[in-house]
Amino acid sequence: MLQFPGSCDERDALNACRLAGGEARLIWHGDDDLGGVDAVVVPGGFSYGDYLRAGSIARFSPAMEAVARFAADGGPVIGICNGFQVLCESGLLPGALLPNDSTRFTCHQGELVVGEADSPWTSALEPGHVLSVPVKHQSGRFFAPPDLLEEIVSGGQVAFRYSPGSNPNGSLDDIAGIVNREGNVLGLMPHPEHAVDALTGSEDGLAIFRGVIGAGVG
Amino acid sequence: MARHRELGLTDREYELICDRMGREPNGVELAMFSLLWSEHCGYKHSRKLLSTLPTEGPRVVMGPGENAGAVDVGNGYSVAFKVESHNHPSAVEPFQGAATGVGGILRDVIALGARPIAMLDSLRFGPPDDERTRYLVDGVVRGIGHYGNSMGIPTVGGEIEFAAPYAQNPLVNAMCVGLAKTDEMVRAAASGPGNLVVLIGSLTGRDGIGGASVLASAELGEGDDAKRPTVQIGDPFEESKVLECCQELLAEGLLVSLQDLGAAGLTSSAGEMASAGRVGIEIDVDEVPLREAGMEPFEIMVSESQERMLAIVEPDQVERVREVCEKWQTGFAVVGRVTDSGKFTVVADGEAVGEMAVDDLVDGCPAYDLEPAEPTEWPYSNDPSLDPEADPAEALLALLASPTIASKQWAFEQYDSIVGSRTVVRPGPADAAVLSIPEAGTAIAVAIDGSGRRVACEPWSGTVGTVLECAANLACVGAEPLGLTNCLNFGNPEKPTIAWQLTRSVEGLGDACRALGVPVVGGNVSLYNETPSGPIYPTPVVGMVGEVPDPNRVASRPWEEGDQIALVGPFDPSLAGSEFAALTGSLGPGLPDPDLEGAIAAIELVRDAVRSGSVRTAHDVSDGGIAVALAELAINAGLGCEVDLGSLIARTDCSPEDALFGECPGGFILAGEHSVLEQLGGKGVPVEMLGPVAGDELRVAAGERTVALGLARLREAWESLPAAVEA
Numbered sequence: 001m002l003q004f005p006g007s008c009d010e011r012d013a014l015n016a017c018r019l020a021g022g023e024a025r026l027i028w029h030g031d032d033d034l035g036g037v038d039a040v041v042v043p044g045g046f047s048y049g050d051y052l053r054a055g056s057i058a059r060f061s062p063a064m065e066a067v068a069r070f071a072a073d074g075g076p077v078i079g080i081c082n083g084f085q086v087l088c089e090s091g092l093l094p095g096a097l098l099p100n101d102s103t104r105f106t107c108h109q110g111e112l113v114v115g116e117a118d119s120p121w122t123s124a125l126e127p128g129h130v131l132s133v134p135v136k137h138q139s140g141r142f143f144a145p146p147d148l149l150e151e152i153v154s155g156g157q158v159a160f161r162y163s164p165g166s167n168p169n170g171s172l173d174d175i176a177g178i179v180n181r182e183g184n185v186l187g188l189m190p191h192p193e194h195a196v197d198a199l200t201g202s203e204d205g206l207a208i209f210r211g212v213i214g215a216g217v218g
Numbered sequence: 219m220a221r222h223r224e225l226g227l228t229d230r231e232y233e234l235i236c237d238r239m240g241r242e243p244n245g246v247e248l249a250m251f252s253l254l255w256s257e258h259c260g261y262k263h264s265r266k267l268l269s270t271l272p273t274e275g276p277r278v279v280m281g282p283g284e285n286a287g288a289v290d291v292g293n294g295y296s297v298a299f300k301v302e303s304h305n306h307p308s309a310v311e312p313f314q315g316a317a318t319g320v321g322g323i324l325r326d327v328i329a330l331g332a333r334p335i336a337m338l339d340s341l342r343f344g345p346p347d348d349e350r351t352r353y354l355v356d357g358v359v360r361g362i363g364h365y366g367n368s369m370g371i372p373t374v375g376g377e378i379e380f381a382a383p384y385a386q387n388p389l390v391n392a393m394c395v396g397l398a399k400t401d402e403m404v405r406a407a408a409s410g411p412g413n414l415v416v417l418i419g420s421l422t423g424r425d426g427i428g429g430a431s432v433l434a435s436a437e438l439g440e441g442d443d444a445k446r447p448t449v450q451i452g453d454p455f456e457e458s459k460v461l462e463c464c465q466e467l468l469a470e471g472l473l474v475s476l477q478d479l480g481a482a483g484l485t486s487s488a489g490e491m492a493s494a495g496r497v498g499i500e501i502d503v504d505e506v507p508l509r510e511a512g513m514e515p516f517e518i519m520v521s522e523s524q525e526r527m528l529a530i531v532e533p534d535q536v537e538r539v540r541e542v543c544e545k546w547q548t549g550f551a552v553v554g555r556v557t558d559s560g561k562f563t564v565v566a567d568g569e570a571v572g573e574m575a576v577d578d579l580v581d582g583c584p585a586y587d588l589e590p591a592e593p594t595e596w597p598y599s600n601d602p603s604l605d606p607e608a609d610p611a612e613a614l615l616a617l618l619a620s621p622t623i624a625s626k627q628w629a630f631e632q633y634d635s636i637v638g639s640r641t642v643v644r645p646g647p648a649d650a651a652v653l654s655i656p657e658a659g660t661a662i663a664v665a666i667d668g669s670g671r672r673v674a675c676e677p678w679s680g681t682v683g684t685v686l687e688c689a690a691n692l693a694c695v696g697a698e699p700l701g702l703t704n705c706l707n708f709g710n711p712e713k714p715t716i717a718w719q720l721t722r723s724v725e726g727l728g729d730a731c732r733a734l735g736v737p738v739v740g741g742n743v744s745l746y747n748e749t750p751s752g753p754i755y756p757t758p759v760v761g762m763v764g765e766v767p768d769p770n771r772v773a774s775r776p777w778e779e780g781d782q783i784a785l786v787g788p789f790d791p792s793l794a795g796s797e798f799a800a801l802t803g804s805l806g807p808g809l810p811d812p813d814l815e816g817a818i819a820a821i822e823l824v825r826d827a828v829r830s831g832s833v834r835t836a837h838d839v840s841d842g843g844i845a846v847a848l849a850e851l852a853i854n855a856g857l858g859c860e861v862d863l864g865s866l867i868a869r870t871d872c873s874p875e876d877a878l879f880g881e882c883p884g885g886f887i888l889a890g891e892h893s894v895l896e897q898l899g900g901k902g903v904p905v906e907m908l909g910p911v912a913g914d915e916l917r918v919a920a921g922e923r924t925v926a927l928g929l930a931r932l933r934e935a936w937e938s939l940p941a942a943v944e945a
Contacts, residue, residue, distance in 0.1 A: 005462075005547060006455050008370025012639045046368040049455025105363045105632045136634050138367070194636050199654060199769060201636070201644075 001041045002063050002083075004029040008045030009080065009193060016193035017041065020209035032062035039076040039212050040067050042083030044137075044191060054097060054139040055085030064090055076120045076212050077185045081137050084177070084187030093180055093187045094152060095144035100137070101170030109201060110135035110190055111163035112176055116156045119183040120215035124207045131160075131204040133190040135168050135176075140189040142171035142178075152178055160188050221245075225252035231584065238578040246564055246572035249516040250579060253482035254489060257745050260583035263711040264743045267588070267724040275737035277700050283494075285329040285406055285478060287739025288398070289700040289763060293658040296400045298332040301340070301393035301666065301705045301761045303744035307449040308390040312357025313364070316390050317452035320365040321524050323394040325478035328461050329527065331403045331468045332396030335638055336653055337366050338666040339376035339392050340705075340759045344385025346621055346942045351380075354388050355943045361452075362392070363632045368454035369461070373633035374641055374651035376666055380621040381800065383598050383670070386749035391705045393666050393761040397655065402468055406477045407494035408530045408556050413474055415488065415499065415554035416536070418543060419460045419526040423509030426450035426483075426522025456525040456548065463546035464527060472539050474530040483521045487528045488554070489562055493580035498559035503566045505553045515566040530556060590721045591714035593807075597752060598674060602803025610845070610878055610925045616801055617842040617879065618849055618935035621942055623797060628940040642769045647776075647854040649691035649838055654769050661769035663697035665762055669841075670707075670755030672881075675795035676809035677719045681726030681758050683809075686817050686883040688762045689734055690838035693821045694886070695772040696828035697764030702731060704741040704760045709753025711745050719756040720745075727758060733814050734821075736762070771831040776855030777889035781834060781911040783848070783861055784888045784895040787820030788813045788904055789839060790870045791880025797841045798879040810882065816903070817884030823903045824886050832894045839885035845878040845918055845925060847887050849932050852916050858929055861909035863920040869904060874920035 001017070003010050003026045010026060017024035024041075027034060034040065047058035058064060064086065071077045071092050079087035087093045100106060114122060114129040125131075144152060149172055152158065160177035167174045169189075177188025192205025222232040225248065235251050236242050243251060253259055261268065273281045279296045280288040286300035304319025320337060327334050339362055344351045355378075366373045371394075408415075426449065467473050475495070479487045484501060492499040503518040513521075526549075531539050536552065543550035557563070562579055564572035575582075604616045617623055630645040642661060643652035650665035667688040673680030689699050704727060709716040731738055747754040766772065777783070793799050795809045827833045835855075839847045844863065852858050863877040872880060888895060889911060899905040916932060918925045 005459050006368070008368075008458075008634075008637050012637065015639055045370055046455065046458075049368070049453070049458075051455070104360070105367055105634070107634050107636065108631050134636050136367075136636065191636075194639060197639070199642055200639060201641075 001026050001043060002029060003027065004047035004058050004061065006046045006049050007043050009191065010043040013041050013043045013193040016196045016205065017209055019196050020206050020213055022209060022213050027063055029061040029063045032066050034066050034070055040070060042079040042086050044081030044083060047082055047086065055082060055089040058086045059090040068092060071185050074182065074184050078121055079187040080191055080193060081189055084189055085139065087185060087187045092185050093178060094148055095142055097139050098141040098143050099139045100141055105138040106168050107136035110168065111166055112160045112190055113163050115158035115160055117159040117179045117183060118156065119159060119179045119186050120212045121186040121208055122159055122211055123215045124211035130163060132202040133192055133195040133205050135190045137189055141169040142175040144172065149173065155181060157181065159186055222248060226256055227252050231255060234584065238582055239574065244572060246516045246519065247574055249520050250485045250572065253485055253520055254579055255583040259482050259486050261743055262583050263586050263588060263745060264706065265585040267721060270724065271728045271738040272732050273737050273739065275701065278737050278739055279400055280330065281739050282741065285326045287701055287703055288330060288403065289739065290400065291655060291658045291660055291662060291765065294400055295655065295658040296398050296403060297662055297763055298327050298330045298396040298398060299393060299703055299761065299763050300326050300740045301391050301703045301759060302742040303705050303707060304390045304392065305387065305707065305744050305747055308358055309388055311449040312354045313361040314449050314451050316358040316361030317365040318450045318524055319390050319392045320362055321452045321454065321457050322480050323392045324369065324371065324457065325527065327394045327396035328464055329406065329476050329478040330398060332398035333465060334371045334394050334396045335640055336395040336664060337371055337373040337392060338664060338761060339373065340666045340668050341378040342384040342389035342670065342757060343380050344382055345380050348385060351385060352943055358390055359629045359632055365452055365454045367634040369458050370637045372635050372637050372641055374635050374653065375645045375664065378626050378629060381671060381755060383752060383754045386751055387747045387754050389707050389757060391759045393703065395664055395763060404468060404473060404476050406491055407475055408491035408497050408499060409474060409495040411497060411556050411558040413556045414531050414533055414536055414552050415501065415556065416529045416531050416539060417506060417526060417551045417553045418463065418529060419549050420453065420456050420523055421507050421509040421549060422518055422521045422523045424513065424517060424521065427517055427520055450522050450524045453525050459546045459548045460525055460527055463543055463548050466542050467539060472531065472535045474532060477528045479526040479528060481522060483519065485519045489576060489580045491530065492562060492576045498557035498561045498576060499554060500557055500563040500565060501554040503564060505551055507549055507551050515564060515571050519564060588711060588717035588721055589714050590718035592718050593715040596806050598755065600800065600803050600805045604801040606802040606804065610923050611927050613798065613879065614845050614849060614925055614927065615931065615935045617797060617846050618932060619938045620797060620801060621939055623842050623846055624939040625936050626939065643695060643772055643774050647850065648774045649694045650697065652695050652766055652769055652772050661766040663692045663695045663764045663766050665691040666759060667691065668757050668759035670757035671800055672795040672809060673723055673758060674755040675805065675807055677722035677756055678726040679809040679812055681723040682730040682812050682814060683883040684758055685727060685730035685760055686812065687838060687840060688760050689821050690886065692762055692764035693825040694828065694836040694838055695766060695774060696825055697766045698825060699734060699736045699762045699764045701739040702736050702760055702762050703739060704758060705744060707744045707747055707754060707757040707759065709748045716753060723756055723758050733818055767829065771829055773828040773833045773836040775834045777835045777851055777857060777911045779857060779911055781889045782892040782895050783859055783908045783911060785866060785906045785908055786824060786886040786888055786898060786903060787884040788816030789885030790882050791843055791872055791876045792882055793876055793880050796843065796879060796881040812883045820884050820886060820903045823898060823901060827898060833888050833890045835889040837887045839887060841881065843879040843881050848918060849916055851887060852929060853933050853936055856929065857911055858913040858915040859909060859911050860917045863908065863918065865906040867921055874923035877920040878918065878925065
């Protein structure tokens with residue numbers, strides 16, 4: 001669990017991993033050694049304030065350089081919200097996340113449809129399955145040039161879509177989350193770490209954390 | 219004009235300062251006195267009134283006088299909370315005014331050693347058909363979201379009302395709720411001569427100079443655009459680092475005490491710490507890290523640059539404090555020391571450039587007796603937008619579309635309401651937010667309420683009603699109030715009619731709190747909310763924290779087909795002071811006296827019923843009366859109802875219009891199984907069965923009047939706020 005100055009959801013993500021049956025700890029943004037972890041969560045928030053462009057500074061942190069090496073070796077990495085933005089800025093995932101078409105922050109319980117991507121993170125989920133997971137962000141509009149978008153869609157890299165009619169930000173093709181070509185790196189805007197307890201709304205997000213643990217890599 | 223008058227001090231106050239000092243103050247000293255003797259810092263027109271409020275209670279951990287109040291929630295944990303205004307900065311620059319209002323109240327809670335876990339906001343604007351109002355609404359909502367969202371603090375609730383008296387003087391009141399281990403909390407008192415004064419956080423610049431005296435302690439008027447530089451600029455990223463840094467410093471036990479820098483900057487922060495600890499303090503302005511060169515000593519002492527905290531540190535801990543600040547990449551500077559002189563000394567270039575007795579500076583400000591006089595006429599404009607003879611269905615749609623009543627989901631969705639994983643009941647249809655506190659094996663409910671319209675009609679009754687409504691909101695989620703914080707937003711107290719409003723309102727606040735057994739643990743006063751077009755409605759805003767033993771039993775579920783609907787409480791509706799009266803242009807002085815004892819009995823009955831888990835839905839009757847309360851529940855559930863208010867009319871002998879749209883404290887709508895609701899009767903609280911949940915239409919019969927409207931039309935009216943404020 002990376003921790004940047006300005007991270008917001010890292011404690012929630014720690015809690016989610018533990019509820020899913022994993023062991024989790026924080027890794028300081030200045031550390032360039034991940035300490036032998038089995039999987040990495042790049043959490044949501046406003047890393048380094050995000051005053052320039054969401055995720056644009058965090059990519060230069062020593063910890064992110066270590067994450068890039070970890071991902072290149074096939075290690076499972078998930079970037080949630082700001083973490084997704086960081087992974088795109090780092091080039092670990094294709095495309096970019098632009099400000100919402102409303103220009104406003106949006107926070108609501110959203111519906112996510114599981115896509116066709118093959119990834120340890122989605123190994124416990126069937127394509128077409130619908131999850132109830134909170135959506136909250138200011139810059140979540142997924143964008144890729146037409147050729148790249150075609151490659152992502154036809155290459156089976158779409159992990160999650162907003163359910164029909166519920167696209168909250170103008171994302172192309174309703175895309176809410178994608179994986180890299182190898183499938184080990186997942187980025188998504190909605191917040192599965194905030195959907196781990198029925199008391200606070202939903203526990204559908206646990207399946208993502210359980211997926212990576214169940215896949216034997218967590 | 220004499221310098222002291224430009225700074226807001228009267229001739230008499232200036233003479234008093236000279237008497238105390240035995241000489242005339244120099245420029246640095248005068249600047250410092252003018253701020254700490256301002257209404258905003260010195261409470262000179264409100265201190266005597268506030269001293270009448272009840273502040274004691276078995277669960278109180280910290281009361282008034284600290285940075286925020288705190289109550290014990292068990293298992294070694296306390297919940298700290300406070301509400302504060304940022305009205306005038308938001309009138310001048312809405313985005314930064316609101317953002318720094320959030321930042322400021324967060325630091326009050328951080329200063330206690332608590333981690334903020336929730337924010338709520340109480341906002342007031344003019345009618346949104348005005349372009350500037352829409353600019354203010356947009357800026358304030360974005361500003362609140364910008365700061366809270368970026369900090370990772372959920373905004374879990376609040377209220378927004380719209381009325382003409384707020385058009386030029388909007389209200390932005392922000393409430394922060396924090397959680398702390400009780401034995402790790404710190405007080406704001408400096409102690410130990412020889413200990414060092416450490417400034418943590420942002421650089422000090424020229425922003426916000428004179429904010430407390432220039433903006434917050436005088437009426438708004440012409441030329442306010444020129445005051446824009448007195449509004450501070452917020453940096454939530456810096457505050458986020460300061461928060462984490464302070465949490466780490468406190469967890470390691472490195473601080474003797476901690477205080478935020480808010481209004482009047484270093485002057486009030488250091489002065490109040492010295493006063494609370496009965497010690498002296500010395501600040502060397504050359505050691506303060508500056509944003510720009512060439513700042514005068516007085517500017518450094520009164521700058522309101524944001525995201526700064528002041529800590530008292532023992533000399534042998536200073537190196538470790540520096541390391542923690544460096545880890546979090548936030549500012550660290552030793553800027554002074556605690557002394558035993560009893561004086562506040564300002565040093566520049568190695569020489570004292572100001573020296574005042576702490577007692578004179580911080581506690582010497584005179585407290586004035588108000589000269590209240592009941593107004594002889596209704597001072598507020600009230601243009602009608604609805605024909606009083608309109609068909610009740612038309613009236614109900616107009617009420618639902620009234621910006622004050624319409625759904626505020628548009629605003630709430632712009633706030634992160636769930637970060638932190640505690641939010642059990644999110645902002646929306648419920649009356650209060652519920653936050654789980656697994657550390658303490660419990661949950662809390664939080665709510666914030668104000669009703670300027672009703673307080674304007676009768677300050678005592680209106681304020682009692684405000685407190686009862688907040689307690690009623692908590693009861694709807696099964697919560698028992700533990701403590702109350704308040705922000706008193708009023709006009710110019712030097713005017714007798716405003717003084718009367720303030721006096722009667724504070725009496726009502728005290729009477730209601732005593733009757734409920736709820737201590738006032740902190741508060742804030744915002745006076746001089748006036749413009750050339752007149753004063754705002756007198757608007758006491760109260761925030762409460764209550765205890766919820768079981769967050770699974772909060773009666774926040776939508777009603778279901780087959781449920782019965784009951785009206786519970788000594789509800790005796792009247793159109794006086796109602797939103798219906800506002801729409802029909804018939805507001806005027808006078809409200810019926812509330813049945814305080816009866817309302818409290820109803821609150822307790824509803825709370826216990828909710829806690830038993832047997833009630834599906836509970837909602838208090840508030841703005842717009844029973845018809846609006848039923849419509850909101852029907853819209854939320856997507857299910858209509860078929861009710862008859864005949865029994866209410868028979869009990870209270872009210873008119874059909876009163877029954878439909880009348881308001882008064884002490885009414886609840888409950889829904890659930892018939893047998894469950896029946897059992898609520900016979901306990902000394904009126905319970906009237908109104909009818910069943912059924913169909914896709916709201917049907918309400920009130921004597922010879924009947925309202926019948928489809929859910930789609932109700933929803934369209936109720937969800938009309940975005941169109942009104944984004945146009």
